[in-house]
Amino acid sequence: MNTQTLPRLAITAGEPAGIGPELIIRLAATPLAANFVAVTDRALLERAAQRCGQAVELIDDDGGDITERTPGQLRVQHIPLGATETPGRPDPANAKHVLATLAEAADGCLEGRYAAIVTAPLQKSSINEAGIPFSGHTEFFAERARADVVMMLASPELRVSLATTHLPLAAVPAAITHDTLVRVLRIAHRELRGKFGLVEPRIAVLGLNPHAGEGGHLGREELDTIIPTLDALRAEGMHLLGPLPADTAFVPALRERYDAVLAMYHDQALPVLKSEAFDRTVNLTLGLPFIRTSVDHGTALDLAGTGRGDPASLIAATRMALELVARRSAIAQGHS
Missing domain, CATH: 3.40.718.10 (Isopropylmalate Dehydrogenase)
Structure with a gap:
């Protein structure tokens, strides 16, 4: 036996x-x-x-x-x-x-x-x-x-990683850089494959600004930093959605299209996660x-x-x- x-x-x-x-x-x-x-x-x-x-x-x-x-x-x-x-x-x-x-x-x-x-x-x-x-x-x-690590919070229904963690909101835009996004997304992608067994992980990336910048009318971070970075990582073979407006990224129809979310800052996505599954949410350290x-x-x-x-x-x-x-x-x- x-x-x-x-x-x-x-x-x-x-x-x-x-x-x-x-x-x-x-x-x-x-x-x-x-x-x-x-x-x-x-x-x-x-x-x-x-x-x-x-x-x-x-x-x-x-x-x-x-x-x-x-x-x-x-x-x-x-x-x-x-x-x-x-x-x-x-x-x-x-x-x-x-x-x-x-x-x-x-x-x-x-x-x-x-x-x-x-x-x-x-x-x-x-x-x-x-x-x-x-x-x-x-x-x-x-x-x-x-x-080199990344914070992820996960419930049975949703996984969220953070590009920035405990920063004042005023400091967040300057912290959203090409190098930061590349580092975080590479770690998240690797760990979704290695720890969660997802062969081709699909990651939804949120925009920083309302409506994901609305073509530059509500901020240029998407045009100047986030979109070029996502395009470069897609060329490496990553399956990335976005940048998505944070106010609609979590609707059920969209959730079926991704395995995890990358939020730009702490309170952008975590209220959704915690309101749905506070007692079932787990903090993981990726990397x-x-x-x-x-x-x-x-x-x-x-x-x-x-x-x-x-x-x-x-x-x-x-x-x-x-x-x-x-x-x-x-x-x-x-x-x-």
Whole structure:
């Protein structure tokens, strides 16, 4: 009898005073077929389980494989806190702990000890208040892996990548350059093929201006930058639609024509995605040499400690990580 081992997923708890530890306890209670390894402080998880009123069996991780997991079992790669958490009140004394959990997860993936990383939310301000410059998960993993990355948010119905991420709106037009669009579209195209198994991915590219510039009457970025760049990439063989007006790009008839969307800025497409599937939206980092998925919400400090946090987004992120791991394995076996 050929019994398959369960994929080892590194689950980082994020901000100790946030909702992440409690969400991990809820995740452990599910019957998902995975070897969950919580990369955090063991006592933090014990306290989170008490707050959730959830029985959990914490097992020190020995790096080994397992073929089955009983709901409620959770392996732990213990990384001690700097200070005992107070739910709802992030403490900069735990900044090094948070960064150490991310480093362990990333290095473990690079070394083959984990099949993927799933991240709970962290509090960027708390890390910066500790005197450690920090932009976020995506930038941390990119630097750790020395990779060029792109942010994608995905639900079962829609995938959206971003040409620019957390920029003031006034800074966006200057950031939409030929080089930026080429970099982002090449990464997205490669990852849609490699991670999602799309042989010829179709990407819809949104215009920057209303009505995609309306022939230059509402802005020239489409004429001067976006259209020439798309034409050059089409000559390389990419299947690109657009630039499309953002106000009509998401109608059902158009969605059938593409597999993913490239938005020019953060709030151009994400409101559509989140309004449709907030609890099923997953944040992915494209371009990394490993799989990383994340919840698409913050630390919910107002809910931390209550045990009432909704684990739906973390469960969705975990399911997507498992799907990507399975697809990667199938592709590898097909090429072997």
